[in-house]
Amino acid sequence: MLFLSNKAVFKPPKAIRGGIPICFPQFGGFGPLSQHGFCRNSDFELVDGGSTSVTLSMRTTEEQLKLFPHRFELRVTISIGDEELEQTLEARNSGDEPFELTAALHTYIAVSSIEKAHVVGLKGVEYMDSLQDKKRLTEQGDSITFSEELDRIYLSTPDTLEVVDEGKKRAIQIEKEGFPDAVVWNPWIKKAAGMADFGDDEYKEMVCLEPAVAGSGPVALQPGKTWRAKQTLSVRQF
Numbered sequence: 285m286l287f288l289s290n291k292a293v294f295k296p297p298k299a300i301r302g303g304i305p306i307c308f309p310q311f312g313g314f315g316p317l318s319q320h321g322f323c324r325n326s327d328f329e330l331v332d333g334g335s336t337s338v339t340l341s342m343r344t345t346e347e348q349l350k351l352f353p354h355r356f357e358l359r360v361t362i363s364i365g366d367e368e369l370e371q372t373l374e375a376r377n378s379g380d381e382p383f384e385l386t387a388a389l390h391t392y393i394a395v396s397s398i399e400k401a402h403v404v405g406l407k408g409v410e411y412m413d414s415l416q417d418k419k420r421l422t423e424q425g426d427s428i429t430f431s432e433e434l435d436r437i438y439l440s441t442p443d444t445l446e447v448v449d450e451g452k453k454r455a456i457q458i459e460k461e462g463f464p465d466a467v468v469w470n471p472w473i474k475k476a477a478g479m480a481d482f483g484d485d486e487y488k489e490m491v492c493l494e495p496a497v498a499g500s501g502p503v504a505l506q507p508g509k510t511w512r513a514k515q516t517l518s519v520r521q522f
């Protein structure tokens with residue numbers, strides 16, 4: 285269900301090219317940090333685990349506080365059921381001041397081949413085109429197909445979205461909660477060739493569909509409060 289590049293680098297500080305990197309406390313360039321924030325490159329410790337679920341936690345380090353002067357703890361719980369994978373983020377502001385966050389679950393969905401994949405659920409939704417200086421446009425199509433680089437932040441979207449794969453005769457469904465936005469990304473040929481941790485042809489095998497807090501504005505988190513958001517992935521055969 286999830287794509288992982290054959291060239292992925294499993295060595296910090298490089299983020300893993302595949303799976304579901306956690307973009308936090310910043311998505312993309314929406315803030316002062318480097319792309320997608322530092323949590324995707326951070327060490328997490330095991331808080332709790334069973335045969336089908338695990339909870340991991342990270343707390344801001346002194347080094348990170350120099351870049352982002354707001355203490356927080358981020359917990360990630362992943363549960364695997366017979367038919368679904370659930371991933372929950374819980375971020376607690378453990379400092380004395382409120383702070384603003386943006387975020388995404390950068391979900392790399394594996395597809396049989398990109399020309400047989402499309403994303404549904406976004407017709408009529410406004411988006412920012414990241415390839416045109418975040419120009420705001422409205423999605424006209426019943427589904428989004430891929431024939432060139434595509435990088436868009438859909439704003440305040442419906443909570444159920446799908447990557448339909450006509451090749452595998454299945455749809456990967458994403459049900460999101462607490463993430464208003466959704467990012468759709470495929471790097472296509474030129475960008476793929478420029479990424480050292482991604483095979484030249486691997487753009488044919490993946491689509492990123494990323495529940496996000498991004499273009500529709502940051503979340504303000506008060507001291508002592510916890511922000512929660514979640515995605516559930518499931519497969520529908522047809």
Ligand SMILES: O=P(O)(O)OC[C@H]1O[C@H](O)[C@H](O)[C@@H](O)[C@@H]1O
Pocket residue numbers: 299312319320414435436467468469492494
């Ligand atoms: O290369 P990375 O930092 O992992 O980012 C990979 C991609 O992530 C998101 O999908 C952004 O919308 C893209 O603009 C970015 O290229």
